[in-house]
Amino acid sequence: MEVTLMNGGGGGSVGGGGGTAIGDTDLHHAPTVVLVQGEGGDYPKVNNFEDVKTICYLESAKLWxxxxxxxxxILCNYGINSFTNIFVGHIGDVQLSAVAISLSVLANFSFGFLLGMGSALETLCGQAFGAGQLEMLGVYMQRSWIILSGACFLIMPLYIYATPILKLLGQRDDIARLAGDFSIQVIPQMFSLAINFPTQKFLQSQSKVGILAWIGFVALFIHIGMLYLFIEVLGWGTGGAAAAYDISAWLVALAQVAYIVGWCKDGWKGLSWLALKELWPFVKLSVASAVMICLEIWYFMSIIVLTGHLEDPVIAVGSLSICMNVNGWEGMLFIGINAAISVRVSNELGSKHPRAAKYSVFVTVIESLLIGILFMSIIMTTRNHFAVIFTDSKDMQKAVAHLAYLLAITMVLNSVQPVISGVAVGGGWQALVAYINLFCYYIIGLPLGFLLGYKTSLGVEGIWIGMICGTLLQTLILLFITWKTNWNDEVEQASERLKQWAGKDEMSDPL
Known part of the structure; x- marks a missing residue:
């Protein structure tokens, strides 16, 4: 079989600057196969099992x-959240429940909305980079900074009035009051996301991802040190946790900006007046992306809110928040894979390589499912022990062990679902997926969870089972749509999108 390097047709590719789509991977370690230019720079058709093995090897190398x-x-960034919960959990159960609600409900609300708006950049920057339109990457990023900063001001009242909102949703007074105080203290972290997310998408679209790993690693260690200093040494309690949370978030955002300004000369041409043009169409595209992502993130956020109405909310919310925290660690890994497959699909569609886009999707789904099964096995093996990391309470540990089988099932589902969502972002299918999410999550999953949780003796288990059913239905529908997708049509749609967003009038015009 002759396998293409994909260094023709359509300009740049994943590796950047008209290079190979394999990025930094050493092609000399590929299987013994002749690597030559294929049809239009795309892969040739797969004809036998040997072809399948070769494609799997090459696509796995590119993906990872x-x-x-x-x-x-992303795991390091999530570790900032997780270690905040861990340190606070050793202060007390009420503090753990309050901070967990603040981070799982309000912070996730803003995280989901801003990440969703920022994900519009994945489609535009990824396809523009694949087509070689590097001059537009910095302009798109600056527009996103402006729009996301404005969105932060719209979200801020939710933080300021968190206490009455949580009481209205049925949370116990002492938990709601402490969660509200913590929410006000972490408002600066929310504004850091308006800078963080666009810079991330800018770098990801060009596969300049090594610097993201280093920034996240350093920030996590600094955050742990600050948590120990503020909470254990200075005794600032939850206020110390909030201060560490804010400082770490801004360190990450500013470090990414510094790298772009100093070392990304291809995509960054300086501040441009073009960032102030076409803002309203960009807002509409960002909102469409936000709706898709938010419906997913807020879905699992809502389980914490529903659980707060059950008897013994401290144990119910605390045990569930620990399970969601562990699930979040796996989820952050698959959000990373989500971002990678989004880059792969958008770059290849922009480069007019339909087979490469298709094969990358199939390989990624299979590998992600295998990883999800591995995590499920680990959770079931350690179900009676892993909660000790988060809490000293024996009652809380017992409640977590009782929920472990649902956590294991969720981990398998969440290994596939984010991958398909990444495909949707890379292909620009956000509006379609938003409708699917609305139906599966909020018409099927949540009502079923409410029914099982409150009308039966299942309690928190019933709520979670209902939500698993919604996720399963959504995953099956998206898998079917992906299987039936005509990738040649997707290439044409990508070309039309680039013409719409990168006309001749939108050339670099620095300030």
């Missing part, structure tokens, strides 16, 4: 060259 650093960065 991008996904590895991204996943590591």
């Amino acid at each position: 060259t991008i996904a590895g650093p991204i996943a590591f960065n």
